[in-house]
Amino acid sequence: MRLAVVCCDGVPVSGLLTVLRNVVERGIALGAVEPEVHADLGYSWRPDKPCFFPTGPTAAGYPSWMRVCDQAPPVRLPAAELASRFLSIRDRVAEAHQLGADERDVLRGDIDEIARTYRPYFTAWLEEHRVDWLIAVNMTLSDAPGVTLALHQAAEARWGSGRPGGIVFWDHDLFDSCSVHENARRVYPLTPNEFTPVPGRRADERWVVITEKLASEAATYTAGVKPDVLTNLLPHVPPGPLEPRHLAFMAENGLDSDRPVLLAPARIFRPKGIEIALTLLAEIREQSLAGGEPPPYLLVFGQLDEDPAYAAELHEHAHRCGVADDVLFLDGVPVATFRDARGRWRLDEVDLLRLAAADGGAVLFTPSQPDVESVGLGPALAAQAGIPCAYTAYDAFTAVYGDRFRGVHVSTDPEGLAAAATALRAAMHARRRSTGRYAEDVVNQAVVEERFPPDAWDGFLLELADALAAPGPLTNEAGERA
Template identity: 50%
Template sequence: MVSGDGLPVSGLLTVLRNVVHLGREMGVVESPITADLGYSWRPDKPACYPRGLPDSRYPDFLRVRKDTPAASDGLAAELLALREEVAAPTGRGPDWRAALDARIEAVAEPYEAYFRDWFAEEDVDWVWALNMTLSDAVPVTLALHRAAAGRWGPGRRPGGVLFWDHDLFGSYAVREHGARVYPVAPGEVTPLPGGEPGHLWAVVSDDLAKEAAGYPTSAVPTVVPNVLPTIPEGGLDARHLAFLRGIGVPPERPVVVAPVRVFRVKGVEISLALLRAVREESARRGEPAPHLLVFGSMAEDPEYAAEVRVAAAELGVADAVTFLDGVPLESHRDAGGAWRLDEIDLLRVAAATGGGVFFTPNRTDVESVGLGPALAAVAGVPCAVTGFAALRAVYGDDHRLAVVGEGERGLAEAARDFVALTAGNRSGDGEVRAALARNRRQMARFFPEEPWRRLLERMTEPLDGRPVRAAVSAPEAEA
């Protein structure tokens, strides 16, 4: 597996975990999967560049490489400069293009050798390439294409590369210093799926498939919705109680989770303002005040993380929020013996304490799916959400949500709705429980497993029934 995100934990990797579990149940995926998480080509994630965080712990199904194939003193600056160049308007003349091609080639060459040797050494059947179509590191994507062309295709062994994209150019309007990081469409030097034999392309939504139809490639992506986790029902287990004791939260207090990265477009500051409004509404109604758990690493975007901490203090909720600083792919005890809970366990805590989920992106144009409402639904808890563009396209008009509107009035109205839902869920209110049960049933329709089953079977058929030996490559991304 190769990931373009450059992060040790993200929503992308938790979905990968769910797909791997499905593939192992089907008997078509062997583990551990060797993975390159993009650390060496994402200097815009400085805490993880170039070898990841020193204390990162990975689940048993994932064996993470930390190679630096093109290491040099100037590589970080060159990668950032190339990202900016390929996002710039095209048509600047042959001299510009020749110079750009030469710079891309200088970085691509050692990565091509790295991928080629890796795939041969481990006898890889398929590479899962996560979010590698975005132009974070065009030389690395080009190298992956070339290594694949030399290994798979007509007259060669079966298998290839599955490009699995959760974000594409037009719909992922992330900004740095006020400017878009990615162009609205792929540039002339951006490698796209379909350029080589052995390519498969999958995207997570119909809207992304429609966007991809306008790209200059013959490849047509398959829509494979995200695979959701199964959240066990029941009360708090010993590890959950130990975790709550460790962060100073009594088990009688409702826990609300914000399953997002601490990254500017994720709108953690809105969740904090909503937390204050929800706590005020809870006090007015005589309901217990909730505690908020924010998933993301504080090291990914230190400037924004500092702003978030200041906002928590100014809003008066600093003692009512815990920044988890990254959620592992599997629950475990850290070196000091404290429990680090995974997404599934944290959702269990939210459900068992009568809490819920906050999902509050501060831009409408960065979420292609937005899994917060889905995670709330499978856990059987309410969700408060801002109205991002894909919300109703993904979840429909009858999915019961507390939608956060504009300004203080919008926060207050959403808080009243959310508190009514959480209080009703705790007390067994028939109407609220029925709405949450309907939300959960809808997930089988909105996020079916069958497309992934068909895709895994399609990938396995040419291999004479052998389990797929998958290497995964993924970019740095969202929770």
């Protein structure tokens, strides 16, 4: 089957896109997915990601099968005015309960105007690439309701008459569970309203979420329609020694092989709490030097351009903590490892996990806000690599990982940070001394395999492929699937 992807996140690299990579590559291996997937990553309607609006970055490490769109729909407004329009719509939708009747009419007209621009764009895009199933990632949240409306309309135009296939809405966050604030205002309404199109209303739609909690929330949206729950598909992290690309990456970035590598697999996004990871690194450094051990490095995944102001604060914080020389801001981890225009290696998530595992490292996962993460994949990635994880408390942790997962809890007061540093160093030492699999790693890997079953997506992907055999307008005049 021919898949395409529309993602609302508006960034070229993210943990979500690596999960997408895992799903697509599993589908390709099953023989269910054709190895050419066209993708629109939302650059043209996410002006809150200003460095990527409206056509994305000049280069990024996409997998060989991914064809990323770098064109925006033709809009007559200047970019600055268009950005203002998108953000104004988003903010008014979030506060729709406070609007009067006239203001609601104006808002509805503004949303419809955006939809009129994007509907022909999506319609032509789906036809050009002869898409069987469209994966719509995080399109339910109200970042751009006019674009979401247009996507629903384009899907209806393509599949509404009975053509096999359709649209799969794949939501990793929903309204109540994504408590993001900007300037002390909530970015999304607590529940959908008349301006926020939601899935579950047409036969050619499928709806997938990543946790039972999200499924229960979604069931309140559209007369009890409950989406399928498919947990995130984790990457396989091969064991074994480092390969030449890993060693070249270390040399290019001045990383000493005698020092452990810690990973902070999170975006440069304030609720992710990267400053906590930096403070914890400083405590680990102090304890390591006092014990005559080499201090670790910290590699931060996120793309600095996503939030330049927060990125600047992180650089300042690293200097204040005395760890500026121990931190490598990767400025975005690509979906697939590649060499950039300068010939330098940019390692993907799997290769970075291999690096940390080989050097006796760990994962730091330190969200600063408890009610933003719907899963929080940091602990799962650590388990896949067989390395320890230190994490701050967040609401979804127990529901996702249960009470058997073994890690280092981080409390952000000075005593708590010191205790976490001591415990994490002990866990790292234990793994370096172990001649086989460390006991806690065995437990964590079992928990992760149970909570994130690796074959969970197989049946769903094969079901989508099988649905294309249903009677319908499968061919065009040339006898090809249209």
